[in-house]
Amino acid sequence: MVHAMQHSLNGSTLKPGEVQLEVQDVKLRFGGVTALAGVSLTVKQSEIIAIIGPNGAGKTSLLNCISGLYRPQEGRITFHNRGEAYELTQLPPHQIAKVGVARSFQNIELFKHMTVLENLLAGCHVHMKTNIFQAALYWGKAQREEIAYRKFVEEIIDLLEIESIRKKTVGTLSYGLQKRVELGRALAMQPAILLLDEPMAGMNTEEKEDMARFILDVNEEHGVTIVLIEHDMGVVMDISDHVVVLDFGRKIGDGTPDEVRKNPRVIEAYLGEEAGSFSLF
Amino acid sequence: MESGIFHSSYEKDMALRHTPIEKARLALVILFLLVFPFVADNYWLNLANTIGVVAIGAIGLNILTGFTGQISLGQGAFLAVGAYTAALMSIHMGAPMWLTIPAGAITTAIIGAIFGIPSLRLKGLYLAIATLAAQEIIIWVITHWDAVTGGVDALNTKNYLWFGDDHHFFTEFQFYWIILALAALVTIASVNIFRTRIGRAFIAIRDQDIAAEVMGINLFKYKMLAFATSSFFVGLAGALIAHWRQIVTWERFTIEVSIFYLAVIIIGGLGSVSGSIYGAIFMVMLPAMLNNLGRALSGVVPGMDAIIPFIQQAVFGVVIILFLIFEPEGINKMWKNIRDYFRLWPFSY
Ligand SMILES: Nc1ncnc2c1ncn2[C@@H]1O[C@H](COP(=O)(O)OP(=O)(O)OP(=O)(O)O)[C@@H](O)[C@H]1O
Ligand SMILES: [Mg+2]
Numbered sequence: 001m002v003h004a005m006q007h008s009l010n011g012s013t014l015k016p017g018e019v020q021l022e023v024q025d026v027k028l029r030f031g032g033v034t035a036l037a038g039v040s041l042t043v044k045q046s047e048i049i050a051i052i053g054p055n056g057a058g059k060t061s062l063l064n065c066i067s068g069l070y071r072p073q074e075g076r077i078t079f080h081n082r083g084e085a086y087e088l089t090q091l092p093p094h095q096i097a098k099v100g101v102a103r104s105f106q107n108i109e110l111f112k113h114m115t116v117l118e119n120l121l122a123g124c125h126v127h128m129k130t131n132i133f134q135a136a137l138y139w140g141k142a143q144r145e146e147i148a149y150r151k152f153v154e155e156i157i158d159l160l161e162i163e164s165i166r167k168k169t170v171g172t173l174s175y176g177l178q179k180r181v182e183l184g185r186a187l188a189m190q191p192a193i194l195l196l197d198e199p200m201a202g203m204n205t206e207e208k209e210d211m212a213r214f215i216l217d218v219n220e221e222h223g224v225t226i227v228l229i230e231h232d233m234g235v236v237m238d239i240s241d242h243v244v245v246l247d248f249g250r251k252i253g254d255g256t257p258d259e260v261r262k263n264p265r266v267i268e269a270y271l272g273e274e275a276g277s278f279s280l281f
Numbered sequence: 282m283e284s285g286i287f288h289s290s291y292e293k294d295m296a297l298r299h300t301p302i303e304k305a306r307l308a309l310v311i312l313f314l315l316v317f318p319f320v321a322d323n324y325w326l327n328l329a330n331t332i333g334v335v336a337i338g339a340i341g342l343n344i345l346t347g348f349t350g351q352i353s354l355g356q357g358a359f360l361a362v363g364a365y366t367a368a369l370m371s372i373h374m375g376a377p378m379w380l381t382i383p384a385g386a387i388t389t390a391i392i393g394a395i396f397g398i399p400s401l402r403l404k405g406l407y408l409a410i411a412t413l414a415a416q417e418i419i420i421w422v423i424t425h426w427d428a429v430t431g432g433v434d435a436l437n438t439k440n441y442l443w444f445g446d447d448h449h450f451f452t453e454f455q456f457y458w459i460i461l462a463l464a465a466l467v468t469i470a471s472v473n474i475f476r477t478r479i480g481r482a483f484i485a486i487r488d489q490d491i492a493a494e495v496m497g498i499n500l501f502k503y504k505m506l507a508f509a510t511s512s513f514f515v516g517l518a519g520a521l522i523a524h525w526r527q528i529v530t531w532e533r534f535t536i537e538v539s540i541f542y543l544a545v546i547i548i549g550g551l552g553s554v555s556g557s558i559y560g561a562i563f564m565v566m567l568p569a570m571l572n573n574l575g576r577a578l579s580g581v582v583p584g585m586d587a588i589i590p591f592i593q594q595a596v597f598g599v600v601i602i603l604f605l606i607f608e609p610e611g612i613n614k615m616w617k618n619i620r621d622y623f624r625l626w627p628f629s630y
Contacts, residue, residue, distance in 0.1 A: 113487075
């Protein structure tokens with residue numbers, strides 16, 4: 001289904017295929033635990049890249065480094081947008097959001113007392129300009145801005161097919177719907193790159209299919225780059241252009257889904273997993 | 282994002298009141314507020330004025346604690362900053378009220394923001410202790426900085442309309458209008474704030490601060506802004522108290538006052554502007570009504586006089602505990618439930 005949206009969801013100024021994110025030799029330790037032992041990877045504009053690996057491999061830690069929640073002890077993370085090269089390891093999280101990085105979380109981190117609409121509008125925060133004085137008056141510019149962004153988030157609501165729950169408090173929604181709202185909130189940021197930490201975890205097959213369709217929609221219709229952590233290999237192999245495999249904080253595979261599938265180190269790492277927890281093929 | 286044209290239906294959808302019943306209810310409240318002072322005696326006017334001032338202070342505290350999730354035990358001291366600023370300006374500079382009241386609010390906003398700095402590192406109980414320190418430090422400064430504040434002695438605020446004016450003795454009736462006007466402004470401004478990105482940023486910080494940060498909300502900036510906005514309203518209430526009571530003394534701004542205001546917003550409803558007002562009405566009226574009841578009974582039951590204060594304290598405590606147990610979301614939630622019940626009535630299941 002093609003959704004005619006008036007607003008683009010893509011906040012990147014790059015052309016498809018240009019280098020957007022460069023992670024160079026990132027090392028992250030927590031006391032004695034090495035979460036990332038020198039990871040490098042390159043993300044190109046408008047691709048879908050999947051990061052896979054067993055539990056504890058360092059996938060979430062890598063996203064946290066990119067979004068500024070963790071500070072790696074070594075390495076660089078360079079992000080290209082609007083003609084600038086931003087060194088993300090030097091920026092606080094709210095600045096990283098401003099330059100165009102949006103994400104969702106492995107354990108849903110929505111604003112649970114807000115409605116779906118309010119959550120999405122909160123995602124528009126960096127684009128809106130109303131200050132406290134204009135807010136108190138809610139007159140003229142402030143009101144016009146609220147209405148304009150309301151219109152914008154309604155487009156996202158249509159895209160994600162969540163019209164019927166727009167005024168529901170998110171804390172009351174099912175897990176699958178909350179995951180969808182979290183995607184919506186990230187999209188409301190009009191990101192240049194979207195980091196999704198296990199967007200389909202805990203979903204049934206139908207919900208997974210919906211989510212995969214939304215992700216593809218956003219990528220194909222709007223050209224938003226997507227970095228996806230996912231354990232479901234079917235989904236990963238289906239939708240990603242490029243797969244990076246982490247194990248114990250190291251990158252053990254990097255390439256197209258087919259290349260990664262044949263990589264002996266990857267096969268070995270997954271065979272080492274306890275039976276039943278995980279199946280690659 | 283530029284967008285010139287907008288759907289008028291979204292505008293309607295975003296209005297505060299939709300149904301004729303909601304509009305009629307508001308009209309009734311306004312009518313009552315306008316007629317009330319003409320039929321009420323001084324006792325009731327004084328109660329109404331107390332409710333108004335407490336409501337302003339409670340809205341302020343609710344912005345910080347209920348909406349932004351930053352617990353504060355410094356309310357009493359922030360009220361004191363507003364009250365002392367207004368009183369001192371009137372006494373030493375002969376400043377008129379239209380200047381001292383905003384100045385009290387602004388001064389408190391600045392002091393509140395400064396004492397809010399620890400909130401970047403501290404959360405929950407730890408922040409509560411830090412704001413408790415703010416409470417004690419401010420009161421200590423007031424009682425020890427004799428040269429400026431008059432120390433432990435009370436100040437007599439002057440009510441001027443202009444520089445060089447004579448002191449005015451305003452009646453409760455006259456103050457009713459001042460307090461009502463300011464309470465209405467504070468209510469409207471606060472409700473508006475929570476219709477915009479600023480209010481959403483506050484709530485986002487309360488609900489999930491890490492996600493808020495990753496959505497581009499600068500935690501430091503918005504926590505400071507919450508402290509400043511909250512303290513602005515609290516300082517406004519303090520400055521009003523200074524002019525209305527005319528006597529300013531540190532004893533009226535102790536930690537007990539901070540706790541009283543926390544009770545107001547918990548009982549009224551955390552994170553609700555109207556709840557702050559319901560809480561103010563309840564917490565001011567309950568002791569007054571217990572008092573009246575006690576006095577009525579004292580004629581009937583001998584020896585009642587001596588134990589009335591204890592009974593009052595106990596009833597007060599019990600009511601608060603009952604609220605926490607049975608309706609932790611406060612009067613605001615109860616009112617919503619009642620409204621929903623009647624909306625569906627008679628098919629209320
Ligand atoms: N804040 C933290 N403090 C201490 N150790 C941490 C922290 N965050 C992650 N780690 C450790 O870093 C390692 C990598 O964890 P991470 O959450 O990145 O794994 P993951 O690949 O996302 O795993 P999963 O598939 O289970 O989500 C683990 O050993 C984890 O215990
Ligand atoms: Mg993880």
